Amino acid sequence: MLKIEQVYWLLGAFLLFSAALNLRERRLAMAGFWAILACPFLFGEAILAALAAGTRWPAQAMGVGVLALGVMAAHGGLRAHADNAEAIAARRAAASRLGNRLFGPALAIPIVTLALVLGASHLRWQETPLIDAQHSTLAALGLACVIAFAAALRVTRAPVVSGLGEGRRLLDALGWAALLPMLLATLGSVFAATGVGDAIAAIVSAVIPTDSRLACLTAFALGMVLFTVIMGNAFAAFPVLMAGIGLPLLVLRHGAHPAVLGSIGMLTGYCGTLLTPMAANFNIVPAVLLELPDQYGVIRAQLPTALVLLGVNFLLLWLLVFQ
Structure with a gap:
C-alpha cells in the first residue's frame, strides 16, 4: 500500500540528492539548506516516536535546524548559479524540437492525481487498498509526480540522472521560496x-x-x-x-x-x-x-x-x- 510516509521519503531522498550536487559544486549554503530540509521528510516518524517516548532532543535538534534555515535564507546565500550561454541554447533547441509534447508530462500530474483520488476505493490487491485512504490525495499526487517524471524521461529520451539534475536546478532557482x-x-x-x-x-x-x-x-x-x-x-x-x-x-x-x-x-x-x-x-x-x-x-x-x-x-x- 502506498502511504504518505513513502512520498515523504522520496522527497527527502531528492533533497539529499540536490544537497550532494551542490556540495560537489562547493555551494555550501545551498547544500546545507536542502540537507537540513530533508531531515523532517526522512526522519519525521522517528522524531514523533521519540517525542512519544519522552525523548525531546531530536525535536529540539529539528527546531535548531529550522532556525538555521531562516538564518541561511536571510543571509542571502541561496542564489542559483547562472547557466552558461551554451546550456541555455541547448535547452531552447531541445524545447523547439519537442514542441507541445513537453506539456504532456506536466498535464499528467493533475490528470493522474484526479484519476487516482476518484478511483482509490477501487484500487485494491485482494482486500488491501493500494493507496492509503487517510491521505489519498497527497499519496496520489506523489505517485502522479513519479509517473510524470517517467513520462518526461520518455519524451525527452534523457537519462534519469539528467532529469534529477534538472529538478535540482529548478529547486535551486526557487531557493527559500520552495519552503x-x-x-x-x-x-x-x-x-x-x-x-x-x-x-x-x-x-x-x-x-x-x-x-x-x-x-x-x-x-x-x-x-x-x-x-x-x-x-x-x-x-x-x-x-x-x-x-x-x-x-x-x-x-x-x-x-x-x-x-x-x-x-x-x-x-x-x-x-x-x-x-x-x-x-x-x-x-x-x-x-x-x-x-x-x-x-x-x-x-x-x-x-x-x-x-x-x-x-x-x-x-x-x-x-x-x-x-
Whole structure:
C-alpha cells in the first residue's frame, strides 16, 4: 500500500540528492539548506516516536535546524548559479524540437492525481487498498509526480540522472521560496491553537454591530481576504475566521448555512491569494522562473481579477448563505 510516509521519503531522498550536487559544486549554503530540509521528510516518524517516548532532543535538534534555515535564507546565500550561454541554447533547441509534447508530462500530474483520488476505493490487491485512504490525495499526487517524471524521461529520451539534475536546478532557482508553502500551511493551525480566533471575535464584536447580518458577513469576507494576504494561504486563514466570525456570529447567531459559508468563504479567501507575495508558489515563483523584470508583475496583472471575484463571491454569500 502506498502511504504518505513513502512520498515523504522520496522527497527527502531528492533533497539529499540536490544537497550532494551542490556540495560537489562547493555551494555550501545551498547544500546545507536542502540537507537540513530533508531531515523532517526522512526522519519525521522517528522524531514523533521519540517525542512519544519522552525523548525531546531530536525535536529540539529539528527546531535548531529550522532556525538555521531562516538564518541561511536571510543571509542571502541561496542564489542559483547562472547557466552558461551554451546550456541555455541547448535547452531552447531541445524545447523547439519537442514542441507541445513537453506539456504532456506536466498535464499528467493533475490528470493522474484526479484519476487516482476518484478511483482509490477501487484500487485494491485482494482486500488491501493500494493507496492509503487517510491521505489519498497527497499519496496520489506523489505517485502522479513519479509517473510524470517517467513520462518526461520518455519524451525527452534523457537519462534519469539528467532529469534529477534538472529538478535540482529548478529547486535551486526557487531557493527559500520552495519552503514557504509548507510553513504557511501550518500557520492557520498555530493561530487557531493560540486563540487568535477568539481575539478576532472580541475585536469584531467591539467594532461592528453584530446584530447586522450584512456587517458580520462583510467582516467575514474581508477578513478572509486580509488574513489570506497575511498568511499567503486561504487554508491557513479559514480556521481563524471561522472560529472568530463564521461559527459564533454567522452560523449560531444569524443561522447561516455552514456548508455554503465554508465553500464560498474559501473562494473569497483565494481572492487574497492573488494579491500577496506571501503566496510565493503562485505569485513569486513564476516571476523567478520566467525571469520577469518585475517580481510583483504577476500580482499586478491579477489585481483586477481579484477585485471582480471578490465582488462576485460576496454577492453569492449574501444571496445563498442565509437561505
